[in-house]
Amino acid sequence: QKEVEQNSGPLSVPEGAIASLNCTYSDRGSQSFFWYRQYSGKSPELIMFIYSNGDKEDGRFTAQLNKASQYVSLLIRDSQPSDSATYLCAVKRRTALIFGKGTTLSVSS
Amino acid sequence: GAGVSQSPSNKVTEKGKDVELRCDPISGHTALYWYRQSLGQGLEFLIYFQGNSAPDKSGLPSDRFSAERTGGSVSTLTIQRTQQEDSAVYLCASSSPQGASADTEAFFGQGTRLTVV
Numbered sequence: 662q663k664e665v666e667q668n669s670g671p672l673s674v675p676e677g678a679i680a681s682l683n684c685t686y687s688d689r690g691s692q693s694f695f696w697y698r699q700y701s702g703k704s705p706e707l708i709m710f711i712y713s714n715g716d717k718e719d720g721r722f723t724a725q726l727n728k729a730s731q732y733v734s735l736l737i738r739d740s741q742p743s744d745s746a747t748y749l750c751a752v753k754r755r756t757a758l759i760f761g762k763g764t765t766l767s768v769s770s
Numbered sequence: 771g772a773g774v775s776q777s778p779s780n781k782v783t784e785k786g787k788d789v790e791l792r793c794d795p796i797s798g799h800t801a802l803y804w805y806r807q808s809l810g811q812g813l814e815f816l817i818y819f820q821g822n823s824a825p826d827k828s829g830l831p832s833d834r835f836s837a838e839r840t841g842g843s844v845s846t847l848t849i850q851r852t853q854q855e856d857s858a859v860y861l862c863a864s865s866s867p868q869g870a871s872a873d874t875e876a877f878f879g880q881g882t883r884l885t886v887v
Binding site for chain 2: 667695704705706707710749751756757758759760761762763
């Protein structure tokens with residue numbers, strides 16, 4: 662079982678819709694969870710991090726964490742074409758920051 | 771500098787040659803990561819340095835790969851006897867952890883694109 666799993670997509674949504682990105686992780690002791698965005702040919706950049714169970718909102722983005730289910734998600738409201746990118750889920754284990762393979766999101770105008 | 775700096779930005783090498791990739795982390799950041807990203811793939815963890823602690827080398831794919839971090843700052847990733855499957859973008863990131871249970875953003879460099887011919 663991979664440490665961090667994501668559906669590779671592509672996930673296609675129309676402009677203005679809600680995009681839902683999901684991630685599961687295997688290490689029950691993980692404490693910190695991150696969502697990064699990576700545009701084609703660019704380096705990853707942080708969107709949000711979450712430590713506690715529940716929801717965390719930042720503008721159009723909401724991260725959701727359920728440690729019992731070992732599940733992290735990212736919701737993007739009012740999706741824009743500029744949101745089209747690969748979204749990487751990352752989990753901090755005791756030492757390293759481990760990434761999933763990413764979900765490609767395509768927002769059509 | 772203001773961000774994580776990696777050099778060279780591009781490297782073409784012949785199969786069997788050794789290569790060294792350099793990473794200058796953000797000043798004051800004690801944690802440093804190396805990742806490999808093959809075309810269309812996610813980030814594959816290679817190695818993690820944190821302060822003076824022993825590095826986490828669990829992601830290194832073979833003994834041809836090694837890394838060091840001198841003086842708690844600059845890091846060099848060395849690949850010996852390069853193979854074509856080593857072709858990828860090698861990304862370095864640094865962060866400033868603030869305790870056992872907390873963590874902060876990892877900032878990435880622009881990467882080194884390695885092509886083995």
